[in-house]
Amino acid sequence: MIIRHYQAGDEDAQARIYNEAAGGLPGFKPASAAEIARRYQASEPDPAAKFYAERDGALAGYAVFNTNGRISYPWCLPGAQDLRAPLLAAVLAGLSARGVAEAWAAYRADWSVVGDFLTEHRFVVKREMINYIAPL
DSSP states (O other): EEEEEEOHHHHHHHHHHHHHHHHSSTTTOOOHHHHHHHHHHHOOOGGGGEEEEEEEEEEEEEEBBBBBBBHHHHHHTOOOHHHHHHHHHHHHHHHHTTTTOOOOOOTTTHHHHHHHHHHHTOOOOOOOOOOOOOOO
16 A cells, blocks of 8 residues: 555546445535546645555545645545545644644534544544525
């Protein structure tokens, strides 16, 4: 396993990883390489804030951080879940190296696989949100 930073063209593999890893979760919306590229340009263009795990020469997982402390869940292909902890460690080390004192994540409460992983790795629930909608 190799953990490396973003390289141009990683968006295709990232979309595939996310779509395969999260596809069965409630309310899942598929990602596209174009959407990932747009978000990266807008929010955190620094390649050193994006970590990719390679196994056998192919990308199998990724995790990213923003300089405000927000991290992503380490999304990994089915069968590569053992890469989650090393990806999280890389993201947290990257934040720490920049002097960020606290990491945080925001995900749907019904994505229990994400919540369970984060709480297993010392994250605590800070608050829960409920969204409301009214037809017009």
